[in-house]
Amino acid sequence: xADVPDVAxxxxxxxLIVSFREGRLRLDEFYRQFYFRYADLPEESMSAKxxxxxxxxxxxxxxxxxxxxxxxxxxxxxxxxxxxxxxxDFLTDHGQYPQISVKDDPGESSCP
Numbered sequence: 001x002a003d004v005p006d007v008a009x010x011x012x013x014x015x016l017i018v019s020f021r022e023g024r025l026r027l028d029e030f031y032r033q034f035y036f037r038y039a040d041l042p043e044e045s046m047s048a049k050x051x052x053x054x055x056x057x058x059x060x061x062x063x064x065x066x067x068x069x070x071x072x073x074x075x076x077x078x079x080x081x082x083x084x085x086x087x088x089d090f091l092t093d094h095g096q097y098p099q100i101s102v103k104d105d106p107g108e109s110s111c112p
Contacts, residue, residue, distance in 0.1 A: 009045055013038060013054055021087065027064065027080040035061050053094060060086060 013034060020030040038058045046054075060083065068077035078086065 009037075009041060010050055017057070017087070017091075021084070027066075027083065031061055031064070034058070056090065057087065060090075 016025065016030060016034045016037070019025045020027070020034075025033070035058060038054055060078075063075075063077045064080060064083045065072060065077050066080055068079060
């Protein structure tokens with residue numbers, strides 16, 4: 001793991017999270033841009049703290065569908081609106097790491 005994170009990659013991932021929270025990206029766009037960007041990062045490109053932060057978001061995206069049926073829900077799938085709520089809770093639980101505003105109004109979100 002890198003001692004100093006790749007600021008450009010970290011900021012790009014944070015920017016995608018903010019864009020999704022603010023409604024500038026639909027789930028399918030967020031998935032395509034965030035999921036594959038994260039998956040393709042070399043291990044040394046971010047700190048352990050960054051991997052620990054972005055990893056659960058990446059993993060949760062594996063179980064998001066627009067309208068999961070009962071069988072899918074039983075297997076842990078959630079809807080896109082449930083993912084957005086989960087993400088807000090996740091960001092709050094992580095102390096707004098790394099300084100993403102998670103106010104009730106997603107339009108007030110910001111990224112340093």
